[in-house]
Amino acid sequence: MKKNIGLWMMLLIGTSISAQAQKAVKEFENWPKGTSPAEIGKRVADRFIVTPHTNFGRPTPPKVITYAETCAWYGALKFAKESNSNELLWQLAKRFEPFFGEKASMIPVPDHVDYCVFGTVPLELYKQTKEKRYLEMGQSIADKQWGPPEGKRVVPESHVFYSKGLTWQTRMWIDDMFMINALQTQAYRATGEKKYLDRAAKEMVVYLDSLQKTNGLFYHAPDVPFFWGRGNGWMAAGMTEILTALPKNHPERTRILKGYETMMASLLKYQTNSGMWRQLIDVPASWEESSGTAMFAYAMVTGVKNGWLSQKTYAPAARKAWLALVSKIDANAEVSDVCEGTNKKNDLQYYLDRKRITGDMHGQAPILWTAAAFLQ
Template identity: 55%
Template sequence: MYKKILIIFLCFPLRFLSAQTDTLEDFPEGYTPEEVGKLVAYRFVYAKHALHAGKWISYPETFYWNGALRFAQLTDDRALLRSMQDRFELLLTTEKELLPIRNHVDLNMFGSLPLTLYQITGDQRYKELGLPYADTQWEVPENAKPGEKEWAEKGYTWQTRLWIDDMYMITIVQANAYKVTGDLKYIDRAAKEMVLYLDELQRPNGLFYHAPDVPYYWARGNGWMAAGVTELLRYLPEDHKDRPRIMEGYRKMMKSLKDYQTADGMWNQLIDEPDYWAETSGSAMFAYAFITGVKQGWLDAGTYAPAARKAWMALVSYIDTKGAVSEVCVGTNKKNDKQYYYDRPRRTGDYHGQAPYLWCVAALLEK
């Protein structure tokens, strides 16, 4: 009898520790990353293009595509992967005119998509298409404006705007270029740019204004930063000179996001406004940053894993039976008007929201 009690006592701390670290596993039916990923990713197979200015593949579509590819890779879903490749093949043939030009931060990010395809398939065409999008981000065009040239002279991309959105757009293409080439110049660029944005835009509470002249903590804007800094830390060498500064900014942001998470697990359209509506795209980006941070050991699992799980469980409830995410803020330019952010239309199935859900799925599936 006493021996049995002793065994139970000795095993309890281990089971308790396991319960803390396994919070991001064993989801109930309907909430597993496999189920959610398949529902959201397959919606993209027959979806229409979402074009930038009605002309080129937009960044929301690019990131939705990337997310579907990653899900296909992680689950060895060859049918989905083939569908994604077949769809992309049109951009090399009959839909060439939809390939984005390379003159803006919201367009150069497209290079991340062919570079992702290259990493999965090894098809050299994808690499040759993707790398120029990373390179031209640091090649100043002849018609560059004075302010753009000034950023370039300081070693930053001429596409610098100091909008927090940029820190996903720039990071994702430069990090992918680093992954496929091993050339440190790409990751150095992303790190240098990230430090600039941290220094210029991060507030004492850890969050970020949309831009220096727009003092509001917009959820998806902060989400772009949260996802961007997370992506960068995943691939930034441990001994990189900028890693301590970037990690400091990341952890400071995560702590603030933990504090502002609502009782139901979401974050509001303006993060610090309790009366604003819950917004799904930004919330999913924050959940992705939490999940990755816990799994990478950057964040304390006992504190952040339950918060990440709570967010995921809440997020799944916004997906309909066709894989469309609701309560997604539409594309939003900066504006120094608080009411403007509250009044932004909300859509269901908007690609701004579809992509971050797949980032969460990938983070949950990765070992």
């Protein structure tokens, strides 16, 4: 790793403290031994550091970095910041260094929402180190996402969405609302340029108006009438990401906050006695799934600490979810009962039959987001 002066200076003086004040929550303290967010976050982050680049559970190495690994990397960086761990930040930066050289080909081409989310990692590295090469990489990806349609993934609908001021990568899957919002919100945080926040907010409102049902939850896509757990988790986390950045006077904040509050109220009704949520949220016969549960916990913890949600109502639910999730983490700091990667399909049995995986980055990622949120 090159001993870049900017990075080393930041490592010496420490990571910055969050600019946004967070209130203390009694339910988020006094954890049973071995279950605290600080302990769990460190274990899962340390496991990420030594895990080779993953390919959705396949034995062959990936040709490019997958979105699941990206989201875990982003989570580990957030945890490094909130735990004030210079060592973890250095390790995560070291893992990224080859992308400026021999592993540059592993940077995903920014022609799909799942590929563009990679930009959140260099943008977070920039925020914590102020190295401009990270900003240049991440901002370029964010701008490409809103550029004119190009490449092999362009379909007729791409031009329609682009003409409406949305990203041409819009596809109306709820997964998109984390991938798009996380990237554009990160670009705003890194640059202070309002256009990135406006892009994300406009896109989120379109998805809310198009996909949120009267019960507050979301079908996986307009033609897939099932409330898939992780898909709804992506939406919950995406709203959480943008709400932490939207000023109170932003014209889209009220609409997004309403969608978020409606979803959180619905989720309370479906939380199981164990503290988990199910693979299909509203289907009692469906199995309890970890990645969606962790995403909902992240959304609730952040909501309580920012005052968007009632502490009395939501803090106990978030705590219960966290303790349930900790029980799913094995001796290797890998999360069990994680739904495998899932495309949309109008088939109930397809969702019920998805494999349960241990150690999949879809599960590791939101555990890290939630641990960081508890510490913030």
